[in-house]
Amino acid sequence: MPKNKEQKKNIDIQIRPPIVVIMGHVDHGKTSILDYIRKTKVVEKEAGGITQHVGAYQVLHQGKLITFIDTPGHEAFYAMRSRGAKVADIAILVVAADDGIMAQTREAISHIKHAGIPMIIAINKMDKSGVDSMRVKNQLLEEQIIVEDLKGKVPSVEVSAKTGKGIDSLLEIINLVAEVEEIKSVTQGKAKGVVVESELNHKRGPTATLLVREGTLKINDILVFSSTHGRIQNMEDFMGREITEASPGTPVIVVGVEHVPLVGEKFKVVESTEVAEKLLKEEQKKYSEEVEVVEVREDMKVINIILKADVQGTLEALHEILRGIKNENDNMSLRILKKSVGEIMESDIKLASAANAFIAGFRTKINQGSENFARQMKVDVVLSDIIYELVEKVRAKIDELIVTEKRDVELGSFKVLAIFRTEKSRMILGGKVLSGEIKRGAKLRVLRNDGLIGEGRVAQLKIKDKEIDKIDKDNECGILYDGPVRVQVGDILQCYVHI
Numbered sequence: 001m002p003k004n005k006e007q008k009k010n011i012d013i014q015i016r017p018p019i020v021v022i023m024g025h026v027d028h029g030k031t032s033i034l035d036y037i038r039k040t041k042v043v044e045k046e047a048g049g050i051t052q053h054v055g056a057y058q059v060l061h062q063g064k065l066i067t068f069i070d071t072p073g074h075e076a077f078y079a080m081r082s083r084g085a086k087v088a089d090i091a092i093l094v095v096a097a098d099d100g101i102m103a104q105t106r107e108a109i110s111h112i113k114h115a116g117i118p119m120i121i122a123i124n125k126m127d128k129s130g131v132d133s134m135r136v137k138n139q140l141l142e143e144q145i146i147v148e149d150l151k152g153k154v155p156s157v158e159v160s161a162k163t164g165k166g167i168d169s170l171l172e173i174i175n176l177v178a179e180v181e182e183i184k185s186v187t188q189g190k191a192k193g194v195v196v197e198s199e200l201n202h203k204r205g206p207t208a209t210l211l212v213r214e215g216t217l218k219i220n221d222i223l224v225f226s227s228t229h230g231r232i233q234n235m236e237d238f239m240g241r242e243i244t245e246a247s248p249g250t251p252v253i254v255v256g257v258e259h260v261p262l263v264g265e266k267f268k269v270v271e272s273t274e275v276a277e278k279l280l281k282e283e284q285k286k287y288s289e290e291v292e293v294v295e296v297r298e299d300m301k302v303i304n305i306i307l308k309a310d311v312q313g314t315l316e317a318l319h320e321i322l323r324g325i326k327n328e329n330d331n332m333s334l335r336i337l338k339k340s341v342g343e344i345m346e347s348d349i350k351l352a353s354a355a356n357a358f359i360a361g362f363r364t365k366i367n368q369g370s371e372n373f374a375r376q377m378k379v380d381v382v383l384s385d386i387i388y389e390l391v392e393k394v395r396a397k398i399d400e401l402i403v404t405e406k407r408d409v410e411l412g413s414f415k416v417l418a419i420f421r422t423e424k425s426r427m428i429l430g431g432k433v434l435s436g437e438i439k440r441g442a443k444l445r446v447l448r449n450d451g452l453i454g455e456g457r458v459a460q461l462k463i464k465d466k467e468i469d470k471i472d473k474d475n476e477c478g479i480l481y482d483g484p485v486r487v488q489v490g491d492i493l494q495c496y497v498h499i
Contacts, residue, residue: 056197093119183249191268207254223257223270224267237251304337308348409496435473443496
């Protein structure tokens with residue numbers, strides 16, 4: 001190789017800060033350890049010890065930078081990895097000395113092994129009396145993890161997030177592992193990396209936390225993702241300080257993308273907006289051809305769910321973990337009808353009602369009006385500020401739906417002859433019962449030209465301003481129809497109950 005090319009190669013590829021993810025069972029102290037390292041008190045504000053947003057932070061130890069990915073449980077790390085992004089270089093597995101190996105500890109171990117990155121064991125809560133770190137190390141043997149104390153290759157350190165015991169040792173081990181691994185990146189040229197958080201900021205628009213993997217990211221660079229593109233108008237470090245460029249291993253918050261990108265998406269810098277738009281069209285065409293097929297056997301029950309969350313990161317994390325839920329008999333398929341960021345709206349409730357779905361919301365709100373509407377439409381909404389608690393609530397709801405197997409019982413049909421009033425989600429209809437009977441509170445299928453166009457509900461029944469509970473064949477009445485579909489004269493309403 002010519003000397004000048006060899007010199008260029010040596011200049012371009014340099015040691016960079018290691019990117020570290022902290023994983024383990026809920027309440028074992030992941031956030032507390034990171035909080036102690038950062039010397040802040042974020043943890044006291046978090047419900048159940050779960051980090052609110054996926055983010056990335058840097059600390060300086062013995063003159064060397066370390067980048068930490070701060071995730072709401074290891075599902076977010078899995079969501080990133082599932083999109084093909086190499087996220088972390090080193091994983092710290094936190095195990096509480098008093099609890100030992102738990103369910104989510106095993107899940108975290110599985111994710112780390114699949115990622116193929118070095119692991120460091122942090123045995124936390126060593127400040128508690130009577131705890132035995134050797135018990136944890138022996139439990140790790142059952143998971144085929146042999147720590148250095150037992151003549152293995154996996155380093156371990158005893159720590160206390162409460163007192164700070166062992167934290168310096170943990171940081172030293174991270175630096176040592178990073179040195180052994182020789183973590184390097186190309187520092188020159190156009191930047192590439194991965195999205196670790198994103199949200200729609202009410203003041204600044206779409207914002208994304210990016211982790212630079214190689215190259216140098218600069219202000220005014222044009223970015224392209226799988227789902228969006230844009231020009232960097234503003235760039236900040238994790239402390240919110242404005243910066244003009246970022247080297248490999250550095251987390252930055254950028255403003256200027258067209259839409260909110262997905263967590264785990266890769267990004268790269270291109271030379272022009274035209275190139276970005278061309279690449280984006282190619283990506284979108286590729287993804288539009290990839291249809292998620294839900295395999296359903298005759299004996300399998302399909303349960304529909306709508307997901308809502310505060311930010312894109314936790315939404316993606318929830319999506320990934322819920323997609324894997326199956327009941328013990330393997331006769332259930334969970335279909336995620338919709339997932340979006342923000343408050344639970346009437347449109348979500350209407351969709352849930354029409355599809356017999358329930359809504360799961362993480363760190364999101366439902367206003368009084370929407371809550372009343374959900375009750376009226378008989379749509380179940382489960383909410384939590386703790387990711388694992390929400391998952392357990394969803395599991396319980398699924399079990400309830402499987403145990404209480406319901407079926408549709410047809411009651412009768414009604415022909416719409418007149419429309420007296422149309423409101424936002426309600427209509428007053430006049431017509432005649434063609435068969436069977438129509439009951440107050442029953443569900444309705446709206447048929448037009450023998451095709452189903454939507455569903456609704458009988459909110460009220462009246463004959464000459466007198467409210468009634470039901471009406472039989474060949475009689476005329478007024479119906480207060482409740483539903484998202486606009487009914488027309490001539491439509492047939494099929495009335496049924498779900499029992």
